[in-house]
Amino acid sequence: MPTIERQPSSEDFLKSLGFPTLSVHDTFTHFDFTKPGRRVLLIGPMGSGKTEFAARVWRDAAVAQTKSGRVGQLTSTGDVDRRNIFFIRSEIDGTRFTDYPDDALAYRSGYVRCGENIARIRDSFGLEQVIRDNPTVGTYIIDEASFFDERLAYVVRNASMEKGCMFIFPTLVLNFRRDLFNNTARLMLDIATDVIPLTAYCEHPDCMDAAFYTYRYYSVDGLECPALFFDPLIVVGGDRVKQSMAEPNYASRCDRHHYLPGKEYTFFTLKPLGESASRGDTAPLLREMEALHSSIRTSQLYRNLEMRYGDDEEGERYMNSLRPGFIAEKALCYLFCEQNLISEQLLNRIVFDLELDIPYMEKTLADNRRPVTFSQPDLFQY
Numbered sequence: 001m002p003t004i005e006r007q008p009s010s011e012d013f014l015k016s017l018g019f020p021t022l023s024v025h026d027t028f029t030h031f032d033f034t035k036p037g038r039r040v041l042l043i044g045p046m047g048s049g050k051t052e053f054a055a056r057v058w059r060d061a062a063v064a065q066t067k068s069g070r071v072g073q074l075t076s077t078g079d080v081d082r083r084n085i086f087f088i089r090s091e092i093d094g095t096r097f098t099d100y101p102d103d104a105l106a107y108r109s110g111y112v113r114c115g116e117n118i119a120r121i122r123d124s125f126g127l128e129q130v131i132r133d134n135p136t137v138g139t140y141i142i143d144e145a146s147f148f149d150e151r152l153a154y155v156v157r158n159a160s161m162e163k164g165c166m167f168i169f170p171t172l173v174l175n176f177r178r179d180l181f182n183n184t185a186r187l188m189l190d191i192a193t194d195v196i197p198l199t200a201y202c203e204h205p206d207c208m209d210a211a212f213y214t215y216r217y218y219s220v221d222g223l224e225c226p227a228l229f230f231d232p233l234i235v236v237g238g239d240r241v242k243q244s245m246a247e248p249n250y251a252s253r254c255d256r257h258h259y260l261p262g263k264e265y266t267f268f269t270l271k272p273l274g275e276s277a278s279r280g281d282t283a284p285l286l287r288e289m290e291a292l293h294s295s296i297r298t299s300q301l302y303r304n305l306e307m308r309y310g311d312d313e314e315g316e317r318y319m320n321s322l323r324p325g326f327i328a329e330k331a332l333c334y335l336f337c338e339q340n341l342i343s344e345q346l347l348n349r350i351v352f353d354l355e356l357d358i359p360y361m362e363k364t365l366a367d368n369r370r371p372v373t374f375s376q377p378d379l380f381q382y
Helices: 011-016 048-062 069-074 122-135 151-163 183-192 265-278 285-295 298-310 316-320 327-338 344-353 356-369
Strands: 039-043 080-090 104-107 110-113 116-121 138-141 166-170 194-197 213-220 222-228 249-252
Touching: 039 048, 039 151, 039 183, 048 080, 048 104, 048 110, 048 166, 069 249, 080 122, 080 356, 110 213, 116 122, 122 138, 122 151, 151 166, 151 183, 166 249, 183 213, 265 327, 285 298, 285 327, 285 344, 298 316, 327 344
Parallel strands: 039 166, 039 194, 080 116, 080 138, 138 166
Antiparallel strands: 104 110, 213 222, 213 249
């Protein structure tokens, strides 16, 4: 069972200095490189400082490397020395921090230079190759591990147990839906030995509560438009504020200000439509996709949101979720990519029949590991 990180109390030390009785918080101390085989999850919403914490570990390692050979014996297992750190980032995350050097471990307010100890990989096989190529590296920082395939968790577990390597994961374990990000995140929780939770201020302008959740929204005509529940799970884009109907923004939010419209519709309506289509009854799904694409007020989604949020004080904000484009495209991607309810052939034909946005769908499906190349279908009757 993973340990929730808490540092030893500093209360006795402060009392020895003459401090009166007061609230004493846990010490924010240097990182411990002496324990072999640790698998440390740094979890929290976007903007909570996960990667910045990892950069601090890198700087601590630089200090630890100046210590004597006796310290080296404490931080080493066989050939690996846990003071020797390597930083790994996903290939699909290449549009973030483009203003920083190529060898930067970058975060929102700075970076550290990694020199040759940095790589971008596509999957767990790439991680295995990095480990083979760097036999003396003892600590790997793997940014956004949830972007990788599930096999990564077992590659990590085996290397930590067999070689004494330590792995640190600044990663989201919850997605914008407040669900576990994916199966990789679930397995990372299974193999973790340590968990360090981080929070941020809720970024709602009227709130100072702690934020545990990552909120996704679009900015359209200056309005905040919450992402619908069936918005694509992974949207690859730069780490900047965007005024776009296609590219979302993110913020750290508390429970009260994390808006997530469309969840009820997804399970009450959209998924059953996909299930019916998988059994051969495609007409109801086609009608709803046509409404989402060209006549949103006639859609079941619009009726659901109006009934659910019409009297809510935040009702207008929830209804703003219909302002961004590509709603039919997102719904189809959800049914095809995440629920596996419609075939590639049916997906292709609906896209051409309704003249949906092919570049948007091809990029979205590729980012979510279900690439499709659309082509004009033969004549087909629903």
